[in-house]
Every structure is written in C-alpha cells, then in structure tokens.
Amino acid sequence: xxxxxxxxxxxxxxxxxxxGKSTLLRLxxxxxxxxxxxxxxxxxxxxxxxxxRLFGVxxxxxxxxxxxxxxxxxxxxxxxxxxxxxxxxxxxALLDLVGLGRxxxxxxxxxxxxxxxxxxxxxxxxxxxxxxxxxxxxGALDEITRQRxxxxxxxxxxxxxxxxxxxxxxxxxxxxxxxxxxxxSPQPGRIAAEEAVPLPRPRTFETLASPDFxxxxxxxxxxxLTAVEERRP
Numbered sequence: 001x002x003x004x005x006x007x008x009x010x011x012x013x014x015x016x017x018x019x020g021k022s023t024l025l026r027l028x029x030x031x032x033x034x035x036x037x038x039x040x041x042x043x044x045x046x047x048x049x050x051x052x053r054l055f056g057v058x059x060x061x062x063x064x065x066x067x068x069x070x071x072x073x074x075x076x077x078x079x080x081x082x083x084x085x086x087x088x089x090x091x092x093a094l095l096d097l098v099g100l101g102r103x104x105x106x107x108x109x110x111x112x113x114x115x116x117x118x119x120x121x122x123x124x125x126x127x128x129x130x131x132x133x134x135x136x137x138x139g140a141l142d143e144i145t146r147q148r149x150x151x152x153x154x155x156x157x158x159x160x161x162x163x164x165x166x167x168x169x170x171x172x173x174x175x176x177x178x179x180x181x182x183x184x185s186p187q188p189g190r191i192a193a194e195e196a197v198p199l200p201r202p203r204t205f206e207t208l209a210s211p212d213f214x215x216x217x218x219x220x221x222x223x224x225l226t227a228v229e230e231r232r233p
Contacts, residue, residue, distance in 0.1 A: 001191045003182060005131065010157065010164040012174035014220065015184030016228055021167040024189070025135050028165065029057050042130050053081065056124030056162075060136040062116040064108040071095065071104040074123045081127065094122035098156055114138075114145045118152065125160050132157070134166040138173070147205070150176050154203055171224065175216045176203060183220060185227040192227035195220050 001024075005011045013021045026032040027039055030046035041049035049055060064073045074091040095101050098118040108116060117137055124132060137153075138146045150173055157164060168174050174181045178197055185192040198212055207213050 001184075001189070003191055003194075005163050005165050007130075007163055008161045009180070010166070010178045012166045012168055012178035012181045013184060014168060014171055014174050014181060014224060015189065016186050016224075017169070019184045019186050020189030021184060022135050025133055025165065025167050029055060029133050053077075053127045054129055055131045055133055056127065056129040057133045058117070058120050058124045058135070058137045060139045062108075062120035064116055064119060066108050069105045069107055070100060070111070070119050073108065073119055074126055077123060077126050090126050090128075091122070094125055094160075095119075097159060098122045098152070112145075113141050114149050114152075117141070117149060121153065121156060125156075125162075128160075129162055131163040131165065134164065136167055136169065139169065146170075146173070147208070151203075151205065153177065154201070158202065171220050172208070172217055175199070175213060175220060176207065181220050183223045183227055185230065192230075193223040195223060 003011075013024065015021050023032065027034050028041060028046060030050040039046050042052075042054045044052065044054065064070075065076070068076070071091055074094060078091065092101070092104065095104050098121060100115060100118055100122070103111065103115065108119070111119065120137070138149045141149060154177060166174070166177060171181075175197055176199075181195045181197060182191050183193040183195070184190065195216065197216055199207060199210070199216070
C-alpha cells in the first residue's frame, strides 16, 4: 500500500477487523518494524522520528498510571525527555485546553472514560508532535460520549493543529473527523479506495444531520462493502 498524510491534514483509516489498520499505525509509530517497504514521518524513518519526538500516540486504552495524578500523567513525556529545552508549563495549559484544568490533581480512577481519554490526548500533545496517531481512541465509550469526544477532539486539534492519522471502525466517526477517509480491504490489507470529505470546518453536532455528511457516510460504506466483497474467496 502507498499513501501520504499532508501537514495539518486529518486522515482516517477504516476497514474490517483484521485487515491491518492497527498494525499499520504501529509501524508508523515504530512499535513494529516492516519487513519491506519505506515509511517516513516528517521525512525520517519511524525510529528516527520517535527519537526526535515527531509523533504522539493515543491508544484505545488511555494507559494512565494510577499512582500519579492527572497533571503528572500528562507531564510524563517531559520527564522522559528531561534535559531538553521543553515547555514545562505545557501540561497545565493542555489540561485547560482539554477541559481538565480543575482535575489536575485528581487520580485517574476518579475520572470518567471520556475524561481519561482527554488526559491521554493532552499527554500525546505535550511534546508538540508533528503528527498525532490515534488507534480507536473512543472505541470503548458509549455512543453519546463518543460523539461528544469527536467534537472535543476537533476543537483540541483546531487549536493545536498537527497532521493526524486515525484508525476507527466507525464510518460516521471517520467522516466527521477527517479530511480524507482511506478504505482498507480485508487480508491482505490494502488501500482499496479513498474518499475526500467535503464538510466545512468547524464541524458540530448539527453536521451529523447534514445531507453532505450522510451522503459521505453512505459513499464510504459502499466503498467498504465493495472492498470486502471483492476479497471474498
């Protein structure tokens, strides 16, 4: 497969379970190593991009440390990068940005699922990455909370614009968030189709009922169904 994500562009990957969406994201994040091919993040191989902190990662599980408060969790990347000339005020500012300023000294177990994911997003942004990698970050949330988090993510992303590559099983979520949706086929995973999203920004709850949104969701759904059917034995 071959594709690119441009600076400050939001790209979403959709596809059936097992097609390799999360594996692809792990390859970009240097969590796995490809057996062939070339991956570049900001013009650098993933290992070099990781060392230069060019990306931040948000997983489905926020992976917060329960013995630290929220501020300390968000500050953790700065602790790991100790000695560099980094903005030590960034964690508090990011907590304000994601709406958790009042919960800076709360323990993570005191937060709701959506609040924990906001903390995880703040942590991923604390080193000012060039690209944000998101692997089903809202997959464990109920539908209403998920929609609210989609709106929150766009608000945060608009104020801290980076490139973004997101894996999701939700076609509606992909269309709502992204500038482009890439449709993956089943095993072996391939980029089977691409759909540009015509929705203007900023996007709100009202966007979810607009004809353009519903039409785009329908088109991506058909592209995904076609990709699956073409791979059937």
